[in-house]
């Protein structure tokens with residue numbers, strides 16, 4: 001270093017998406033991560049918490065503490081942030097349908113720590129539109145959900161002014177297969193739907209501040225030059241929308257502020273060490289251009305396609321960010337792409353396509369109509385089908401997957417313990433703690449708080465203050481959500497599968513179609529497959545692609561969407577008279593859920609119908625499931641769906657014979 005070393009920009013926030021098992025375990029993990037130089041926290045909640053159920057609910061079975069931390073009440077939240085002063089932290093909470101509730105617990109916890117609401121920094125994800133399209137943790141219908149989002153926004157801009165009440169997410173759309181143009185258009189259409197909902201409920205003079213608090217959560221895939229251009233396009237388009245649609249004159253209020261997690265969909269199970277390169281390239285897309293730089297980054301771990309990452313795996317990802325920020329000279333430069341005609345050409349192209357798509361959605365009546373009519377979902381299912389088709393045909397190269405698959409044995413993945421496994425005991429222990437907590441509550445205060453919440457929800461008043469009162473009174477996550485379920489009702493989003501066409505090409509699908517005809521002739525009716533998603537996991541891409549391809553192969557397909565109980569799936573198999581059942585589970589709860597389906601099928605007298613399962617299933621679990629009676633297991637390495645279809649028809653054919 002010399003005297004001439006230029007001043008460095010402040011780096012973005014460093015986070016890792018973490019949380020599992022229990023509040024106490026997750027607190028330990030948070031403090032360890034902060035000790036390693038992480039500058040913010042990103043909380044992963046388990047699926048029961050994300051869908052508004054307490055750990056002792058029947059639907060929570062097998063899911064407690066799996067993909068995140070279970071938070072049932074203020075006691076759990078206080079444990080989660082024990083010895084972490086919230087007034088000094090910048091916390092992201094990936095919470096959507098019950099965002100108002102988890103924010104209330106967070107505020108109540110801060111208040112117990114002696115911190116003022118106004119000091120809090122952070123983000124509640126709170127983007128329900130993409131839950132219908134991709135993540136699947138919605139509870140209520142679009143109108144009621146947007147009203148809750150709008151309540152959070154209208155509350156925070158006054159009471160918690162540094163809080164980001166929502167992150168409009170294009171991240172999960174890319175995980176569902178979205179093209180860069182779709183990511184731009186669908187996310188911006190979502191932001192418009194939210195602002196159009198909140199505009200009438202805030203005084204006009206406050207609207208510019210409200211707009212300035214809208215922030216985004218974006219993805220970055222491996223085509224990193226296009227992704228870099230996508231980020232620049234987002235910045236220009238958001239500025240344009242704020243100016244022209246909302247008349248925002250303050251330039252600062254129009255800034256495109258975004259956080260990032262880079263792509264998980266493209267991480268490979270074969271030769272997983274190569275994912276480190278992918279993650280670095282993807283990160284460059286969001287940090288290289290200063291004028292469109294991410295303000296917060298979290299990176300997936302190299303082994304995410306294998307299972308849950310361990311602390312060391314997360315540390316390796318954090319170190320990658322630190323090397324880019326502190327060892328390279330990146331932060332010493334202004335924008336290194338301004339003036340590049342090639343970059344601008346691509347940006348203009350992306351913006352033109354995104355504007356066309358935005359106009360189409362606007363003409364349909366906006367993002368909510370485009371969800372309800374299943375337009376957006378169908379487009380995503382089709383885009384993902386094209387992506388998978390290109391990998392199958394070899395048109396899109398994925399190193400180690402469809403090319404250069406030969407490999408030396410990896411020293412990183414050998415033996416047990418190369419991924420994190422959550423102890424099965426955590427569920428029972430969490431339920432015990434919940435029982436003990438409930439026993440200490442003032443029941444009168446709980447009931448009064450729930451009555452206050454119900455009244456606010458049904459009378460159209462902001463639910464935030466009553467929710468904070470409920471948090472202090474010891475109301476649980478399940479009680480809060482159940483009260484609102486009773487007022488708003490529940491919702492099932494369109495699957496987008498019935499109208500999506502796959503149009504698979506190549507000889508292999510022609511062979512499978514012929515096989516389906518032969519087996520159907522033998523059966524005397526068309527081969528019929530049930531595609532089921534048991535449990536609370538809402539990541540439905542796999543199930544959708546199987547359903548679409550099975551239909552393309554000539555099968556009749558029953559797919560009723562996410563979050564079904566094993567009992568409902570077995571009922572559907574009986575009623576629909578299917579010949580094969582395919583189950584998809586990505587949350588790690590495959591053992592209890594698949595075995596329950598198998599047992600119930602036996603009990604219902606249809607135990608001879610073949611059951612196949614797909615998901616992130618480690619080899620040891622694969623053995624257990626095959627021993628329990630599962631006919632086939634598919635994991636991310638089985639990327640060729642047409643081959644899977646061939647396999648499935650063979651299974652049905654063998655049974656028919």
Ligand SMILES: CC(C)(COP(=O)(O)OP(=O)(O)OC[C@H]1O[C@@H](n2cnc3c(N)ncnc32)[C@H](O)[C@@H]1OP(=O)(O)O)[C@@H](O)C(=O)NCCC(=O)NCCSC(=O)CCC(=O)O
Pocket residue numbers: 013015017042090092093094121122123125135162164167171172215216217255256257258259260261291295296298
């Ligand atoms: C978008 C942000 C980063 C905004 O955060 P903050 O409010 O803390 O930041 P900020 O104050 O807006 O910005 C920080 C600094 O950058 C400056 N700044 C911001 N935007 C700027 C811009 N466009 N141009 C120039 N400067 C800018 C600000 O003035 C400020 O500077 P000064 O400091 O000088 O004032 C946030 O919402 C966030 O962290 N989002 C990501 C959340 C996340 O990680 N979610 C994980 C989801 S995990 C997930 O979904 C996993 C997958 C799954 O579960 O399915």
